[in-house]
Amino acid sequence: MNVPLLNLQAQYVSLRDDVRDIVDKVFDSQHFVLGAHGRALESAIADYSQTKYAIGCASGSDALLLALMALDIGQGDEVITTPFTFFATGAAIARLGAKPVFVDIDPNSYNIDAAKIPSAITSHTKAILPVHLYGQCADMDPLLEISRSSGIPIIEDAAQAIGAEDRGRRAGSMGLVGTLSFYPTKNLGGAGDGGMLTTSDDTLAGRLRRLRAHGGANEYEHAEVGVNSRLDELQAAVLVVKFPHLDRWSNERAARAAVYSKLLQGSDSGFNVIPPFIRDDGRHIFHQYVIRIPRHRDRLAEHLKQNGIGTKVYYPIPLHRQQCFEYLGYKEGEFPESESAALETLALPVYPELTDEQQHYVVDSIRRFEP
Numbered sequence: 182m183n184v185p186l187l188n189l190q191a192q193y194v195s196l197r198d199d200v201r202d203i204v205d206k207v208f209d210s211q212h213f214v215l216g217a218h219g220r221a222l223e224s225a226i227a228d229y230s231q232t233k234y235a236i237g238c239a240s241g242s243d244a245l246l247l248a249l250m251a252l253d254i255g256q257g258d259e260v261i262t263t264p265f266t267f268f269a270t271g272a273a274i275a276r277l278g279a280k281p282v283f284v285d286i287d288p289n290s291y292n293i294d295a296a297k298i299p300s301a302i303t304s305h306t307k308a309i310l311p312v313h314l315y316g317q318c319a320d321m322d323p324l325l326e327i328s329r330s331s332g333i334p335i336i337e338d339a340a341q342a343i344g345a346e347d348r349g350r351r352a353g354s355m356g357l358v359g360t361l362s363f364y365p366t367k368n369l370g371g372a373g374d375g376g377m378l379t380t381s382d383d384t385l386a387g388r389l390r391r392l393r394a395h396g397g398a399n400e401y402e403h404a405e406v407g408v409n410s411r412l413d414e415l416q417a418a419v420l421v422v423k424f425p426h427l428d429r430w431s432n433e434r435a436a437r438a439a440v441y442s443k444l445l446q447g448s449d450s451g452f453n454v455i456p457p458f459i460r461d462d463g464r465h466i467f468h469q470y471v472i473r474i475p476r477h478r479d480r481l482a483e484h485l486k487q488n489g490i491g492t493k494v495y496y497p498i499p500l501h502r503q504q505c506f507e508y509l510g511y512k513e514g515e516f517p518e519s520e521s522a523a524l525e526t527l528a529l530p531v532y533p534e535l536t537d538e539q540q541h542y543v544v545d546s547i548r549r550f551e552p
């Protein structure tokens with residue numbers, strides 16, 4: 182049996198006609214940048230994310246960059262974030278000349294550990310940037326409390342967490358601004374790169390709209406220098422077709438996740454497999470289903486590969502161990518929870534089209550592994 186880590190073809194089969202129709206319409210209109218599809222998607226996502234505004238841009242990475250720019254973050258500023266995340270989170274901070282200040286994660290949720298944030302705050306701290314990793318929200322109440330008492334705004338990296346909830350509040354609606362990605366493998370994925378910002382702040386929304394289009398108040402008047410980062414109409418059109426399915430897809434991912442966790446229970450193998458921790462006061466959208474194997478992770482991955490099962494490590498190198506961040510002066514061992522997670526975690530295939538039979542096969546294969 183073959184169980185790929187992700188199977189986008191299976192999803193496309195059911196959408197093929199609708200996607201082709203709407204792409205045809207975009208070509209017929211010859212209107213490719215900032216149009217009706219983009220506006221329709223922005224309004225749908227704002228609604229979905231419980232924010233007043235949503236502003237499309239070219240990628241999730243650009244969304245992070247734009248959010249930081251809109252908060253005037255640059256040279257000499259510090260932004261607190263997690264080292265256990267996709268590279269783009271730290272890169273956006275560094276790209277603007279600001280300093281990423283890493284804070285270790287909670288070993289259960291893999292999200293930033295709020296208790297460790299206060300001691301990382303300095304007079305240069307301009308934002309706190311939690312990541313809702315794998316589709317589960319960081320514990321936002323303590324973060325929001327720190328933000329309120331310090332006046333430091335929160336930017337939520339919700340690239341993996343569209344529709345995820347923390348006590349009924351949607352990802353991207355709790356901080357001052359949130360960022361989303363429509364990279365093809367995300368829960369809501371386009372046919373290329375795409376991203377969006379969510380906020381309920383009037384002033385910030387206006388600034389973000391200007392910044393994504395060269396910073397101009399209009400085509401020819403520029404009070405500041407922005408970037409060219411728009412969500413094009415082809416991407417927006419494809420996403421408009423896919424968006425109505427998002428909730429079902431995310432619920433089906435969560436259902437697949439529950440099946441895994443049940444099957445993995447009471448594993449009597451000679452090694453320990455820890456299923457993901459799921460908060461009981463939130464909604465996890467299972468962008469990834471990530472197990473933890475305190476030892477032998479790489480050999481288990483190899484064993485599964487030999488049995489036709491795709492797995493992946495998100496992420497094998499924490500950001501403070503990346504060569505490009507050597508100048509920050511962090512040492513090995515400085516963020517032990519992130520470093521352990523990088524060595525012990527493994528993502529299993531999880532998507533709506535995954536069958537029961539495939540899931541049983543994955544878990545049987547895990548049980549057959551002899552370390």
Ligand SMILES: *Cc1c(COP(=O)(O)O)cnc(C)c1O
Binds near residue numbers: 241269364
């Ligand atoms: C995917 C992702 C991004 C970047 O999104 P792109 O659209 O690929 O640029 C940023 N942060 C996290 C946590 C991501 O998973």
